[in-house]
Amino acid sequence: MSADKVQAYVFEKQGAELVRKEVDQVPLGANDVEVDITVVSLCHTDLSLGLNDWKVSQYPLVAGHEAVGIVSKVGSEVKSHKVGDRVAIGWMRSSCGTCARCNCGEESQCLTRGGAAGVALIFSGPGAFADSVRVHERFAFSVPESLKSTNVAPLMCAGCTVYSPIANYCSKPGCTVLVIGVGGLGHLAIKLASKYGCNVIAASRGTRKAEQARELGASLYVDSTNEEEMKSIAGKVDVALFCASGGDVKQYFPTLSCGGTFVMLGAPPSDELSEVSLSVVDFIFGSKKFAGSAVAGSVHTNQLLNFCAVNKVGSAGTVLPIAELPKAMKTLHDSPKDAPFRYIFTTDKWNKEKDF
Numbered sequence: 149m150s151a152d153k154v155q156a157y158v159f160e161k162q163g164a165e166l167v168r169k170e171v172d173q174v175p176l177g178a179n180d181v182e183v184d185i186t187v188v189s190l191c192h193t194d195l196s197l198g199l200n201d202w203k204v205s206q207y208p209l210v211a212g213h214e215a216v217g218i219v220s221k222v223g224s225e226v227k228s229h230k231v232g233d234r235v236a237i238g239w240m241r242s243s244c245g246t247c248a249r250c251n252c253g254e255e256s257q258c259l260t261r262g263g264a265a266g267v268a269l270i271f272s273g274p275g276a277f278a279d280s281v282r283v284h285e286r287f288a289f290s291v292p293e294s295l296k297s298t299n300v301a302p303l304m305c306a307g308c309t310v311y312s313p314i315a316n317y318c319s320k321p322g323c324t325v326l327v328i329g330v331g332g333l334g335h336l337a338i339k340l341a342s343k344y345g346c347n348v349i350a351a352s353r354g355t356r357k358a359e360q361a362r363e364l365g366a367s368l369y370v371d372s373t374n375e376e377e378m379k380s381i382a383g384k385v386d387v388a389l390f391c392a393s394g395g396d397v398k399q400y401f402p403t404l405s406c407g408g409t410f411v412m413l414g415a416p417p418s419d420e421l422s423e424v425s426l427s428v429v430d431f432i433f434g435s436k437k438f439a440g441s442a443v444a445g446s447v448h449t450n451q452l453l454n455f456c457a458v459n460k461v462g463s464a465g466t467v468l469p470i471a472e473l474p475k476a477m478k479t480l481h482d483s484p485k486d487a488p489f490r491y492i493f494t495t496d497k498w499n500k501e502k503d504f
């Protein structure tokens with residue numbers, strides 16, 4: 149039997165160029181849903197897949213892992229969704245569903261399929277830069293009615309990635325959180341942590357992002373190139389979230405309070421941040437922790453969507469028609485400073501059903 153086909157924006161080879169063409173769709177398994185994409189946003193890691201930054205890309209490749217859409221088909225065993233449901237799609241396509249991590253709703257850490265991170269990621273078939281995606285029903289997340297799809301899509305990677313460490317480490321009332329980098333991840337970290345009840349300090353190079361950071365909810369902005377400003381927050385930070393794509397990680401360690409936690413988010417492109425040295429003595433006598441955090445599994449993803457509905461918070465970004473995606477990908481590659489927090493795209497399907 150020949151494979152089903154789908155129209156998609158494709159990286160045909162390594163690079164930042166996208167071509168719209170027909171590709172093979174993955175089979176619809178008994179527990180899979182097919183989702184017609186209505187809104188999809190562009191994350192820097194989509195570009196990283198195009199550039200083969202992690203040496204895992206196989207071309208042709210269809211990226212896209214922050215999306216909302218409408219269920220258009222369901223496999224014979226699907227119980228949690230029906231045709232017509234609005235759902236959100238992120239990084240995960242499927243996982244074993246039975247290991248200790250999957251059972252805890254931390255599927256992004258699935259332990260099977262050859263060790264840690266055994267989860268099948270969305271780009272193992274056509275991702276969300278296609279007219280439709282097919283994923284296991286467990287990874288199609290119901291969207292609370294009050295949320296607009298254009299505010300939801302970026303939550304599925306950027307939002308989930310920053311929400312997990314906030315939920316895991318910001319248990320103390322009035323916890324002081326340092327958000328390092330005010331971009332795609334950082335802007336959501338500021339919004340979510342401040343709504344979570346944290347005192348948020350934002351740090352970035354220069355003063356260009358200062359006003360935006362305050363508008364998003366930061367009580368203080370620090371220019372990371374200004375030694376005096378950095379000294380002023382020494383020992384004050386309970387949780388530091390490293391949301392930048394590069395830079396000097398170690399310069400932020402002195403900001404940690406006794407018992408403070410420094411969290412690295414996302415996978416750094418290339419080898420730039422792959423190794424960090426730290427003073428063991430500093431960390432021992434300050435009871436400090438150095439932690440890593442990947443994109444959330446199903447428990448935190450569902451929590452985040454409900455948290456956003458209750459607190460009326462969503463992503464900011466620039467909304468464009470999907471035909472602009474190749475140009476936006478090029479801008480993100482050639483002049484990332486000109487890119488907004490997020491490029492968010494609406495498809496023809498969205499244009500027909502604009503009521504969400």
Ligand SMILES: [Zn+2]
Nearest residue numbers: 244247250258
């Ligand atoms: Zn598993």
Ligand SMILES: [Zn+2]
Nearest residue numbers: 191193305306
């Ligand atoms: Zn992403």
